[in-house]
Amino acid sequence: MDQPVLRGEGSVGAAGHADPVAAPTPASIAPARRTPWWAWALSPIALLPLIFIVLIALVLLFSGDLKLLFEPGFWSFNFYFNPLAPSQAVWAFPLYLVGTALTAGIALALATALSLALAISTTVYLPAWLGRSLGTLTNLLAGIPSVVYGIWGYVVLAPYFGLTLQPALRSYLGWIPFFGGPLSETASGTGVLLASLILTIMVVPLTTAIIRDSLVSVPHPLLEASFALGATRWETTRRVRLRVARSGVRGAVFLGFGRAIGESVAVAMVIGGQTQIPPSIYSGTSTVSAFLLYQQDSAFIYPALLHALVEFAVVLLLITLVFNYLAQRASGERGAVGPTSAAGI
Amino acid sequence: MSANANVPNDDLTRSAPRGPRSRTMGVTAAVALAVVLLVVGLGAGYVLGDYVLGNKGSNSTTSGNGPSYTISESGSSLIYPLMLSLGPNFTKLYPNVVISPQSTGSGTGISLAESGKVDIGGTDAYLSPANATQYGLINVPIAISAQLIFYNIPGYSGHLNLNGTVLAKIYSGAITNWNDPEIAAANPGVNLPNLAIVPLHRQDGSGDTFMFTSLCYMSYSGWPYGYGTSVTWLKSSPSATGNAGMVTTLSTTKGGIAYIGISYLSEATAAGLSYAAVGDQAAISDGTNPANYILPTPQTISQDATLGLANLQPPSVAVSLILGGVPGATDLKLGGGGTLPSTADPTPYPIVNLEYTLIKISPSDATLQKWVVAFLEWALSFGNSATYMTPVHFLPLTPAVIGYDMQALQAVTVSS
Numbered sequence: 058m059d060q061p062v063l064r065g066e067g068s069v070g071a072a073g074h075a076d077p078v079a080a081p082t083p084a085s086i087a088p089a090r091r092t093p094w095w096a097w098a099l100s101p102i103a104l105l106p107l108i109f110i111v112l113i114a115l116v117l118l119f120s121g122d123l124k125l126l127f128e129p130g131f132w133s134f135n136f137y138f139n140p141l142a143p144s145q146a147v148w149a150f151p152l153y154l155v156g157t158a159l160t161a162g163i164a165l166a167l168a169t170a171l172s173l174a175l176a177i178s179t180t181v182y183l184p185a186w187l188g189r190s191l192g193t194l195t196n197l198l199a200g201i202p203s204v205v206y207g208i209w210g211y212v213v214l215a216p217y218f219g220l221t222l223q224p225a226l227r228s229y230l231g232w233i234p235f236f237g238g239p240l241s242e243t244a245s246g247t248g249v250l251l252a253s254l255i256l257t258i259m260v261v262p263l264t265t266a267i268i269r270d271s272l273v274s275v276p277h278p279l280l281e282a283s284f285a286l287g288a289t290r291w292e293t294t295r296r297v298r299l300r301v302a303r304s305g306v307r308g309a310v311f312l313g314f315g316r317a318i319g320e321s322v323a324v325a326m327v328i329g330g331q332t333q334i335p336p337s338i339y340s341g342t343s344t345v346s347a348f349l350l351y352q353q354d355s356a357f358i359y360p361a362l363l364h365a366l367v368e369f370a371v372v373l374l375l376i377t378l379v380f381n382y383l384a385q386r387a388s389g390e391r392g393a394v395g396p397t398s399a400a401g402i
Numbered sequence: 403m404s405a406n407a408n409v410p411n412d413d414l415t416r417s418a419p420r421g422p423r424s425r426t427m428g429v430t431a432a433v434a435l436a437v438v439l440l441v442v443g444l445g446a447g448y449v450l451g452d453y454v455l456g457n458k459g460s461n462s463t464t465s466g467n468g469p470s471y472t473i474s475e476s477g478s479s480l481i482y483p484l485m486l487s488l489g490p491n492f493t494k495l496y497p498n499v500v501i502s503p504q505s506t507g508s509g510t511g512i513s514l515a516e517s518g519k520v521d522i523g524g525t526d527a528y529l530s531p532a533n534a535t536q537y538g539l540i541n542v543p544i545a546i547s548a549q550l551i552f553y554n555i556p557g558y559s560g561h562l563n564l565n566g567t568v569l570a571k572i573y574s575g576a577i578t579n580w581n582d583p584e585i586a587a588a589n590p591g592v593n594l595p596n597l598a599i600v601p602l603h604r605q606d607g608s609g610d611t612f613m614f615t616s617l618c619y620m621s622y623s624g625w626p627y628g629y630g631t632s633v634t635w636l637k638s639s640p641s642a643t644g645n646a647g648m649v650t651t652l653s654t655t656k657g658g659i660a661y662i663g664i665s666y667l668s669e670a671t672a673a674g675l676s677y678a679a680v681g682d683q684a685a686i687s688d689g690t691n692p693a694n695y696i697l698p699t700p701q702t703i704s705q706d707a708t709l710g711l712a713n714l715q716p717p718s719v720a721v722s723l724i725l726g727g728v729p730g731a732t733d734l735k736l737g738g739g740g741t742l743p744s745t746a747d748p749t750p751y752p753i754v755n756l757e758y759t760l761i762k763i764s765p766s767d768a769t770l771q772k773w774v775v776a777f778l779e780w781a782l783s784f785g786n787s788a789t790y791m792t793p794v795h796f797l798p799l800t801p802a803v804i805g806y807d808m809q810a811l812q813a814v815t816v817s818s
Contacts, residue, residue, distance in 0.1 A: 141631025161590075219654060242600040243640045243655040330605035330641035332634075341640055347605075351643070354507035354630035355607030361634060 067329020076084065077240070117371045119325050125368045136332040143361035156342040157335055159249060160324060161317035163338075164256035171257070172264040180272045181294050192269055199262035203317060207323035210255040219246030224337045228248075247329040252340045253273055255327055256317045264309040265315060271305020271388075272298055308388035315380035319373065321346035405476045425757065457764030470498040471773050477504075477511015478666060479644075481757050483794045484545060485524070488785050491776055493558050508609050509631060514761040515539055521585050521774050523760035526632060528720040536765045540810050541758035543719050544781055545796035548703045551678040551753075552670050553581060554652050555595065560676075563588040565681025566621025566752070571603045572659060573618060574626055575636050580657060588681070590654050590745040604661040605641035607632040613755050614661040614723045623684055649673050661753075664698060681744060682752050684786020693816040698751045700797055706750035707800045709743070719806050723754040756803065757796065761814065765818055768817035775811050779810035782807050 100187055125131045125148065136149035167270070175195065179188035231237035241248055275298050283293040299306070321344075329341020349366055356363040409614040461630035469807055475485050482505035489501030506514075508525040515523025516537040528541050548587040567586055577584060580594045604611050608631055627633045635641070645666045652660045664672055670677070677698070685694035696702050703761035709724035743750055759778065765771040787797045799807070 111653065139626075140633060156500065214680035216654070241640065243602070243649045243651050245640075245642075245654050247651075248729045310644070313480055325605075326643065331637065331639065332642070333594035333637040343605075351606040353607075354509035355630070357513035358607075358631055359510035 071164060072251070088095040106216055113136040114371075114374065116368055117374070123368060123371065125237075125364060126372070131365075131368070136366075137211075138362065143359060146361055146365070148365045148369075149332065150162045150332065150345075153343055153345045153348050153369070154331060155320050155329065156249075156345040157346070159335070159342070160256055160344060161314055163249070164260055164317050167253070167257040167311060167315050168264050168313055168360045169306075171261050172268050172309065173306070174270040175261070175265045176272055177294060177299075180269055181290060181298070192262070192266070195262045195265045195269075196264075199266060203259055203320055205328075206255050206259050210251055210323065212328045214254075215251060217246065218251050219244040221384065222246075223250065227339070235338050238339065238341045240247035241329065241341060242359075243329075243341075245329075248329045248339050248341045249328075249335050251327045252324050252344075255323050256320060259319050259323060260313040261321065264313040266274045266300070267309035267312065268306050270384035271302035271309075274305075304387050308384045309369035311380050312383035312388055313378050315384065318344075318380070319377050325350045345369055347371070415655060421670045426672075436580045459763040462797055469769075470500070472500045472502050473522065473770070473774055473777060474520045475501060475503040475508050475522040475524055476510045476514050476520040477522075477760075478526050478757065479528060480547065480794075480796075481524035481544070481759070482611070484757075484790065486797060487762050487790055487793065488681065488777075488781050491785075491790075492780055495780070496773075496776070501777065509607060510794055512760065515762075518762060518766060520537070521770065522764075522778075525758050526755060526761065528722075528756070529760055530759055531718070531720050534720070534760075537629065538644070539760045540763055540805050541720050542759045542761060542778055542810060542811070544759050544786075544807075545757040545791060545794075546703060546707050546799060546803075547755055547757050547796055548664045548698050549610060549753040549755070550662055550664055550667065550670070550698055550749060551653055551659065551680060552662050552675045553678065554655055554657065554675055555597065556656055557595065558592070559676045560591070560592065561676065561697060563681065563688050564678040565685040565695070566617045567686055567689065568681075569614075570618035570622035570625045572599055573603075573636065574622075574624065575638070576624065578587060584689070588685075588692070588695070590690075590692070595760070597657040598816070600655050600658040601636065601639045602648060602655065602658055603635045603641050604648065609755070610645065610661055610663050613722065613724065616724045617753055618769055620724055624723065649675070663795075664703075667795065670740060680752050682750055684685075684743070696749045696751050702734075702749050702751035703754050704800055705743075705747035706752060706754040707756070707797075708802060709747045709750050710754070711800075711802050717764060717801060718768045719758075723756065724752060756799075764815045768815055771814060772816040775814050777814055778809070778811060 096155050096325035096386060130147040131150050133147045133149050134152050135147055137145065137147040140143060143346055173189075179191045183191070201270070211236060219241070223246065227238060227240060279297055279301060280293055283297045328343055330343050330347065331341040332343055333340070335342040349369055352366060356366050409532070470526055473719050475481075482503055485503035487503060493500055504520075504525075508527055511520070511523040511525050512529055513535075514520040515529075518537065523539075527549070529539060534541060550567065553562065555562075562585070564585070566586065568577060568588070570720060571584070580597045580599055584592060610630060610633045611633065615625075615627060615633050618625045618627075619629040627635070640651070640655070642648045642660070648660045648662050648668065649666055649670045652658045652670075652674070652675055653660075655799075657733075667677075679695035680695045681689060681695050685691070688694060707725055710721065711719065761774055761778070762771070765774075782799065782804050786804065790800065791798050
């Protein structure tokens, strides 16, 4: 093998470079090398995803005209589509956005708490071998296709939710807002609660992996210093580890949210599909991506519906990009380790 | 780069022992893997695309016994099982022809047939005559299907009498309770409970939604949502996905009502659900006469198909066989019309549709189209029997429809 070419990331191979701030520049440590031909040849491949995203955006822009976005009907809260009078259609985008934000928001709140607990216990408290194995396991879970979660939620969880859990929750926790509202008439278990939980289970591996990575990469001298000052393990974790790693945690939350709002299949199967603002966590609603998924077949028949779907997709794409950008920015702060370096993602 | 501050730089760090050498190897391996995957993916995509999108020369390959052909079909999930059973039996007779069906949904089937990407498009709803002309396609019905109205009323397992007007009022929120006088009037002697009606609808776009909303649209002038494969619904109307989802959801919904394809009759009955006798054309004006309510049976469904097509001028199959059809029209008209029961066909079940295949009238590959036409002619004659239709819960076509089909197929350009 060649000698490694040390690039600007400043990764230090051999031990003994004690001062990380004054990390040697590549030029000073390794002689300038010619870039091998295959690196040039392969670099366009690395750009393919970017090119695809730009192409998708352009196609969406020009095929849909995007004129609906500027019509009041698009931003109404009352969905109306009559195939016989497509010009009167009212698309009620915010209605679907509420469903998306609600399910993703609940999921992220739960997932963040769970992931923090998991990441802290596996990096700080559990023996290293166990922590590492559990870490690998969460990474594996991140690779399960979402439709598997959807089917599992619909077939296994939904009947239990509808017939047992939701009535119980309502009678014991009914005093909390949204827990006391009406139960779904269908008793099928589908709705905001189940969709949020399925999303939580989907997002937890992702957020845990990122948070774990940022916790692990907190420089040890800082931790040693904290111990030297007499801090306990919990105090060190809370005041040093989490403080240094907080941008990584923030990045994990944004990235998890970006994934949760874009998820279609698993959510669509358990969301209940009613076009309403849910009066309680037991009620059915719909999300932007569930609407996209279930109306695509009809969209081939009704051009007006196809236009609406394209514009839903454009706005969803923009929102996802914003959250991914926020995730990048959060992880860029203070040079912390961020989501992009998370193992296996 | 900004990562300097966190670079592992002491022996305590777990990753320290991993040297730069292994890292470079890892990157090289990852790049190599990516390239391999890309090549494999592109290759597989090319082969698959060629196979699926077919008929651009590559699906008539020459083997030892002469050229062989692959006919691609895509569309309705109801037609898919029929194609799966018809295809191999046709291949037994003509080993050089393979039928390759896909279950993608009616809308996708129509779209692919219009763009010529499949040889046969399958759909539950007919292609409108205007679009058929524009894209050079013909509607070729291959089977008869029907829709049932199921409900979940605890303690009642008989057949309720319901007509289109009452159903439309339930789904538009004008009737909200099972003890409504209008329902009671059509069901003398039935003690209906004081129970809220929960109307279920399909979350996904569906030919069943098309049929059901057509019935509502034709039966009740106050129906506000038009008809189609996707429409607006009451906010209080819960949804389910697919016919199977409708059965599952209705079985847990007390007071629920749902429209479900006859293909799911056995599943729904096993789930403890009962279905309605649906009012025919006469029930719209005289809803209280129990004689105007008809249960779905092979006989009553066939009667509806015969009646619905009997008086169409010009002859056409692009019509919903709802309420016995609309004479002289190729589209639905507000308030019905329909064909009243005749002496030959006294009891037509009113929610019936044809299952359609769409083919190009002037195909790009006339040699392949010869086999497409041959396959459909075989399906309409030998395939049009209970042997093939009963397992997939369809009914064989009536002679009138077959006559129409055979005539329509004559117009297709084929090469000999």
